[in-house]
Amino acid sequence: MSFSSANNVNSHRHRADGSWATSGQNGYTRSNIGAKLDGYFDRKELPMYKDKPYNYAASRRKPLYKGWRFTLAILGLLAGLLYWIGIFSSPSTRTKVKDTSKSTWSWLNSKPNPGGVDWDERREKVKEAFTVSWDAYEKYAWGSDLYLPNSKKGAQMTEGGMGWIIIDALDTLMIMNLTSRLSHARDWMTTSLNYNQDQEVNTFETTIRMLGGLLSAHYLSTTFPDMAPLTDDDQGAPGEDLYLEKATDLADRLLGAFDSDSGVPYASVNLRSLKGIQSHADGGASSTAEATSLQLEFKYLASLTGEKDYWDKAEKVMKVVDDNGMEDGLLPIFIYAHDGTFRGGNIRLGSRGDSYYEYLIKQYHQTSYEEPIYLDLWTQALAGVRKHLITYSKKSHFTILAERPNGLEAKIQPKMDHLVCFMPGTIASATTGGKTVAEAKKAGKWGKQEQADLDLAIELTKTCWGMYKMTATGLAPEITFFEVDDPPKMEVDGPFTSAELVEGASAEWKDDYIIKGQDAHNLQRPETVETLFYMWRITGDVKYREWGWEMFKSFVNYTQAEGDGGYTSLASVLDVPPRLRDNMESFWLAETLKYFYLLFSPAELLPLESVVFNTEGHVLPRFKLMRGLKTGWERKQRDKDGKIVEKKRPMGEHEKGEDEEVKVTEGEKKVEDEKKEDKREKKEEAHEDGTGESKKAEKTEKGKPVEGS
Numbered sequence: 001m002s003f004s005s006a007n008n009v010n011s012h013r014h015r016a017d018g019s020w021a022t023s024g025q026n027g028y029t030r031s032n033i034g035a036k037l038d039g040y041f042d043r044k045e046l047p048m049y050k051d052k053p054y055n056y057a058a059s060r061r062k063p064l065y066k067g068w069r070f071t072l073a074i075l076g077l078l079a080g081l082l083y084w085i086g087i088f089s090s091p092s093t094r095t096k097v098k099d100t101s102k103s104t105w106s107w108l109n110s111k112p113n114p115g116g117v118d119w120d121e122r123r124e125k126v127k128e129a130f131t132v133s134w135d136a137y138e139k140y141a142w143g144s145d146l147y148l149p150n151s152k153k154g155a156q157m158t159e160g161g162m163g164w165i166i167i168d169a170l171d172t173l174m175i176m177n178l179t180s181r182l183s184h185a186r187d188w189m190t191t192s193l194n195y196n197q198d199q200e201v202n203t204f205e206t207t208i209r210m211l212g213g214l215l216s217a218h219y220l221s222t223t224f225p226d227m228a229p230l231t232d233d234d235q236g237a238p239g240e241d242l243y244l245e246k247a248t249d250l251a252d253r254l255l256g257a258f259d260s261d262s263g264v265p266y267a268s269v270n271l272r273s274l275k276g277i278q279s280h281a282d283g284g285a286s287s288t289a290e291a292t293s294l295q296l297e298f299k300y301l302a303s304l305t306g307e308k309d310y311w312d313k314a315e316k317v318m319k320v321v322d323d324n325g326m327e328d329g330l331l332p333i334f335i336y337a338h339d340g341t342f343r344g345g346n347i348r349l350g351s352r353g354d355s356y357y358e359y360l361i362k363q364y365h366q367t368s369y370e371e372p373i374y375l376d377l378w379t380q381a382l383a384g385v386r387k388h389l390i391t392y393s394k395k396s397h398f399t400i401l402a403e404r405p406n407g408l409e410a411k412i413q414p415k416m417d418h419l420v421c422f423m424p425g426t427i428a429s430a431t432t433g434g435k436t437v438a439e440a441k442k443a444g445k446w447g448k449q450e451q452a453d454l455d456l457a458i459e460l461t462k463t464c465w466g467m468y469k470m471t472a473t474g475l476a477p478e479i480t481f482f483e484v485d486d487p488p489k490m491e492v493d494g495p496f497t498s499a500e501l502v503e504g505a506s507a508e509w510k511d512d513y514i515i516k517g518q519d520a521h522n523l524q525r526p527e528t529v530e531t532l533f534y535m536w537r538i539t540g541d542v543k544y545r546e547w548g549w550e551m552f553k554s555f556v557n558y559t560q561a562e563g564d565g566g567y568t569s570l571a572s573v574l575d576v577p578p579r580l581r582d583n584m585e586s587f588w589l590a591e592t593l594k595y596f597y598l599l600f601s602p603a604e605l606l607p608l609e610s611v612v613f614n615t616e617g618h619v620l621p622r623f624k625l626m627r628g629l630k631t632g633w634e635r636k637q638r639d640k641d642g643k644i645v646e647k648k649r650p651m652g653e654h655e656k657g658e659d660e661e662v663k664v665t666e667g668e669k670k671v672e673d674e675k676k677e678d679k680r681e682k683k684e685e686a687h688e689d690g691t692g693e694s695k696k697a698e699k700t701e702k703g704k705p706v707e708g709s
Contacts, residue, residue: 126593134181144156158201349423
């Protein structure tokens, strides 16, 4: 078995001309001209899928009223009309009203089978939806990184293309046994996929989607040869190592992102020069999720190749992050690559923070429970979530995983990104290790804490399902706010019993949910169906399958583009008929439809005790530590409150009387932090960031909530 490393390394490293933006903006979502004018004149950034590598929405032009104040009254109506028809939008955010009366799916309104549910038949409906999307992409945008279903065309994110959609969907093609389509994808990889490009790419997104997709394809093709079987990847065939060779080449290029002073990866990396590049926003900081959600992929690659450098680079990040000693294991969502310290105090499990927590327990599972340090980190973080972030809605007592945008001592914000809905499934998986609850109880691995954690997962799942149940389309918005008490109820004030999600447009429980116009879009996200999959597998409660079926029908009914364009995202889940946006996310194929398919499949297909899913839904195996791979770090000593305690220093290295252990007080830590901040600010004043904007201007933003990351 041979492996190729990154070639054509240029000793003269330079910044690529183009860059993938790390945040995006909303298109209009409200149902009247005034709302659309609001959207045009006040575009606010929205949280993207983790850290999105390209601008999803319209261009960042200045609002017209800033340059044309005296003519605004005259031009306002004209601008509104033009915006209504999409003149000022990029293709991905232009909308088209869908005629739902012409659905091509006759089974959508069919009556339940009196003989019982045929889950295999429902699974086949998911495969049909996948093939509709895939075939549309294959017909109109083959090889493109982006696909616009309404326009029926594609676009590239880099000059040569990254295979963004193709690579992200490889393992779904295998799981669904779509052999001919997989063969076409492999042919394209062999002839067209080339990562030797002078191009800046987002480290995190490229790792979870491209590297994760290639590694998953390698795992499935070698472990399950009957999944979409092909002869050209058989042992001894010329294409035997295609997936692994491409993965190794890409990983060698991504390693340049880790070449920071601290070891925390830069937000981006140039694939040819291997130069890491700091973020062009957020004061140059990487997002916490960026830095700490690369470990599953690089650790698995290390186990395959024996290249310990992959392991060491990824693992060091975890030590640097944990050495900050953040309270109760909850981390701010931005971290500086140059010194490994956090920026600001915004704490949330939505965008930019989410998959840090996900990868804690999954690293413990990935190496077959041989790295208990990650269980310790997870346990501390989950306790912190319960202490600081769990609150309840005002009337119906729905469980909310809220945010602390200004730090743990500041006011809680009752807001949940749809992204947060990964968490209940992750909690359930952590509770049993992937076993069913019945198996865990039989094995004697069940107690009050396990039951409490499962109860939390059940209630959070219900809250996420409510996001779907309360809208006209039956699909969830990007962001949901909640009505809460003042002061809000916390977990320590409970327990609370949540209301049932009864049907009816005027059902009282819906009063606790708040959907703002600019947050009402739907990007085909997978997090809730991902959780339903875990909850079904672990609890065996069929209601999670039924909820998933209702959700799937809503996607099919309301997001299908006209003709044979496939499926696309929505401008607003509140409108029927819906307005379609013009972009199919790659995770629609890589995650959303994959999790629907697995939800309706027998539990024997990819048992949870044998695999872990990365944060893009790519399947990786659990394995034992070998080839010299091991946990190379230890956590600093902490007291009962979780605060770091300095170790004793040898006699002679300090003044008399200082030989006892010294607890780092809050005041001392604050002084030290202020010294670090002052030093960093002086350094920042002397340098320009990647956009040419002076860092000096950012100092007034420190500590404020960073929206839309």
